[in-house]
Amino acid sequence: MLARIHRRWPSVLSGFALASLLTTPALAQAPPAAGAASGATRVTSVEGITEYRLQNGMRVLLFPDTSKPTVTINITYLVGSRHEGYGETGMAHLLEHMLFKGTKARPDIWKLLQDRGAKFNGTTWFDRTNYYEELPASAENLTFALELEADRMVNSTIAPDALAKEFSVVRNEFEMGENDPGTVLEEKIFATAYQWHNYGKSTIGSRSDIERVPVENLRGFYRRHYQPDNALLVVAGKFDEPKALEQIVKIFGVLPRPTRTLIPTWTEEPVQDGERHVVLRRAGDLSVVAVAYHGVAGAHPDWLASDALTDVMTNKPAGRLYKALVEKGLASEVFGYLYPTAEPGLMYFGAKVRTGGSPEKLLAALIKAVEGLARQPVTEVELDRWRTKSRR
Secondary structure, three states: OEEEEEOOOOOOOOOOOHHHHOOOOOOEEOOOOOHHHOOEEEEEEEOOEEEEEEOOOOEEEEEEOOOOOEEEEEEEEOOOHHHOOOOOOOHHHHHHHHOOOOEOOOOOHHHHHHHOOOEEEEEEOOOOEEEEEEEEOOHHHHHHHHHHHHHHHHOEOOOHHHHHHHHHHHHHHHHHHHOOHHHHHHHHHHHHHOOOOHHHOOOOOOHHHHHHOOHHHHHHHHHHHOOHHHEEEEEEEOOOHHHHHHHHHHHHOOOOOOOOOOOOOOOOOOOOOOOEEEEOOOOOOOEEEEEEEEOOOOOOOOHHHHHHHHHHHHOOOOOHHHHHHHOOOOEEEEEEEEOOOOOOOEEEEEEEEOOOOOHHHHHHHHHHHHHHHHOOOOOHHHHHHHHHHHOO
């Protein structure tokens, strides 16, 4: 498996106005909420989604949709593997697992959710950790989910015996990733592209850190980041918005704003001084090649244009990589992505080699196709295809 990491994305954005790529509605400023939900300030509303801010700093998004038979509660904490310290890789993901182990009031959260017929899970990434449950729509189920999330936000036990049992589960996830050649190559590319920034370390972490992290470190990480001022609650589906807001203020609004100050991460990856190459050798008959380019953060004005370019390259079967590599018999599959990371991320393109094919030849063709954008400008047809998909 071969890869090449470049210093920057080819300069092909000139001539495209950001506004022409995708029209977004203006944000409507709204007055503060009143009445029963006076503990919440209404911030803005866009296309049926209303944002509120509680006095303890917690953000709330409400998206009622009476056509749905369910209600979904999602809480996102603005903490992920980017915030881990030395020897703590994988700690954010491990903590995600531990929050299903219960509180004093709810010692078996997993069973409580199952008994309610909920679809539920949690995920961890570079910049955030989230938990969600989808339940049959009812006022009772909404109250149940809100109380559960408020409880485990600040009262999770994170017991040593539960942590010892969970190590094997997380190790299993680690080993599954190690057995996927595409996943391993991606991790090696990120590690090569980011020599200082924590994006260079996979969210799953290293085996030794996962197995050895002290429970005290895990609890400290939890107490620091799992707080209302670092959380975003989303309620979507069939529910009564005023009553739901009243419940949210009652359940979450009583949680005090912490006195600690969250320190932002400050590491910036220096400008790359030349191309970097990665060669990964594993047993098997699958070959994968990939190229990565340093890009911009998800909130950067150029991210939207970068997203359009990613679709121009990876769309199937109309994308440029598909036509240049798959239709010509050089690759069996092409792929690519652009993550909306909080800090500057990577644009990533790859292809899988047909059995007996040449990875070196495919890598050269992949680079030629991607960097050919500078000589073959994006067309309106390609942009319209991306616009249509983005609006779904």
